Amino acid sequence: PGGGGALFLPTVSPTDPNRVLVACDMTGAYISDNAGQSWRMFNLRGRVRFFAFDPHDASVIYAASVGLWRSADAGRTWQLAYPNPKSITGIARANDHAGESLMTNGQSSGQITALGIDPSNSRALYAALRMGDSNQIQFSPDGGASWQVAASSPGIVHTISIDPHSDNVYAAGDNFIVARRKGSWQNSPVSQTASPLIAFAASFPTSGDPLFYAATQTSVLVSQDAIHWTPLSLPGSSAKIRTIAGSPTDANVLYVSYSDLEEGLPGFKKKF
Numbered sequence: 622p623g624g625g626g627a628l629f630l631p632t633v634s635p636t637d638p639n640r641v642l643v644a645c646d647m648t649g650a651y652i653s654d655n656a657g658q659s660w661r662m663f664n665l666r667g668r669v670r671f672f673a674f675d676p677h678d679a680s681v682i683y684a685a686s687v688g689l690w691r692s693a694d695a696g697r698t699w700q701l702a703y704p705n706p707k708s709i710t711g712i713a714r715a716n717d718h719a720g721e722s723l724m725t726n727g728q729s730s731g732q733i734t735a736l737g738i739d740p741s742n743s744r745a746l747y748a749a750l751r752m753g754d755s756n757q758i759q760f761s762p763d764g765g766a767s768w769q770v771a772a773s774s775p776g777i778v779h780t781i782s783i784d785p786h787s788d789n790v791y792a793a794g795d796n797f798i799v800a801r802r803k804g805s806w807q808n809s810p811v812s813q814t815a816s817p818l819i820a821f822a823a824s825f826p827t828s829g830d831p832l833f834y835a836a837t838q839t840s841v842l843v844s845q846d847a848i849h850w851t852p853l854s855l856p857g858s859s860a861k862i863r864t865i866a867g868s869p870t871d872a873n874v875l876y877v878s879y880s881d882l883e884e885g886l887p888g889f890k891k892k893f
Contacts, residue, residue, distance in 0.1 A: 622651040622660035632672040637679035640695065644669035650684065652696040665690050665699060666721050673736050675743045683765075687721050689733045689748060691765050702765025703748065704730040729753070737781030737790065747771065747790055749778030758792055758799060758806075772806040774799050782823035784831060791847055793821035793835065798847045809848045811835065820864045823847075824872035832872035836865045841877060857884040 622628070626647035634640040641653045650669045651660040667686035675681035680695045689703040700706075704725050711724040723730045731752030739745035746761040748768070756774035758781075761767060776794040783790050790801040795817035798809045811818060816837035825831045833844040838861055842850040860882035868874035 622653075622662065630669065630672060632674070634674045634679045635676055636674070640674075640679055642672045642682070642684075642696070644672070654695065661696075663696060663699070668720075670734075671736070673738060676738060676740050677743050681743070681764075683736055683738075685733045685736065687723050688730065689736065689765065702746075702761075703733060703750075703759075703768060735778045735781045735792070737783045737792075739783050740785035747781050747783065747792070749774065749781060749792060751777055756794075758790075772799060772801070775808055779818075780821040782821070782825075784823075784825045786825060786827070791821075791823055791833070793818060800847055811842075811850060816840075819862065822865050822867035822875070824867040824869070824874075826870075826872045829872065832867070834865055834867055834875050836862045836877070838862055841865060841875070843875075855879065855882060857882045859883045 622643065626645050628643045628645055630644045632642045639654055639656045641657055642650065644650045646668060648668055649662045649664055651662050653660045665684055665686040670685045673683040680693060682692045682696055683702065684690045688701050690699045691702040692699045704723060708725045709723050710727055713722045713724055714720065715722065729752065731750050733748050734751050735749040737747040744762065744764045746765055748759045750757045750759050756777055757770050758772040758774055758778070759768045760771040774792065774794065775797050778792045778794050780793040781790065788804065792799040796811050798811060800807055800809060816839060818835050819838060820836040822834045823831060830845060833847045835842045835850065841853040841862065843853055844850045855877065860879040863878040863880060866876045
């Protein structure tokens with residue numbers, strides 16, 4: 622697809638592999654229903670920061686830009702899921718790109734930085750909200766029609782994972798995991814490394830205990846409880862970790878994207 626700029630966030634539906642979304646840095650976003658053979662552009666009033674698919678209904682899609690948007694018809698039309706459209710009192714364009722931010726009651730509505738959709742009940746949503754210097758985990762029981770504060774967060778959350786076999790929720794930030802276990806929220810600092818966490822992945826197998834992975838720019842960590850972490854080593858040296866992803870079916874399988882990994886003897890090293 623075109624757009625005059627770079628393309629980001631290729632996101633494939635887990636229930637329909639022909640449905641693909643990408644975001645452009647020139648505000649527009651694109652959707653394909655035939656595995657990328659053709660594309661249709663749509664605009665959500667700002668650059669999209671992430672997409673999320675309903676795990677059961679391929680027609681339901683979420684996208685975060687100036688707010689959290691929801692489509693129930695495979696991206697043909699979109700409605701604001703956060704903030705409530707009735708609460709919007711104005712639109713601010715504060716930067717030199719005329720980028721929009723929504724105002725509610727005369728102040729910024731904040732920014733949704735992460736979204737988790739409950740695999741066992743896709744109407745149940747957990748969203749990370751940044752509003753000024755405050756960070757919260759918000760919960761919606763009805764697909765974004767209403768929201769309530771579930772917990773506070775010590776910082777910006779970039780990933781939310783939900784265990785489909787329990788009511789446990791894990792929200793990861795740069796150096797912390799905010800987790801709800803047995804109905805109680807707790808903050809667990811990740812202090813094994815001075816580097817910020819750039820990625821977090823959780824695997825919840827149908828049998829056996831869950832497994833958690835986290836990555837900094839220089840290392841990968843593994844945990845059985847998202848509290849105590851053990852570092853893992855890639856082969857070679859000097860690798861710069863870009864992101865990680867856990868297998869949805871096997872908790873022992875992890876994928877790691879990296880650059881600048883060196884292998885070989887001194888003077889004969891190869892860089893990958």
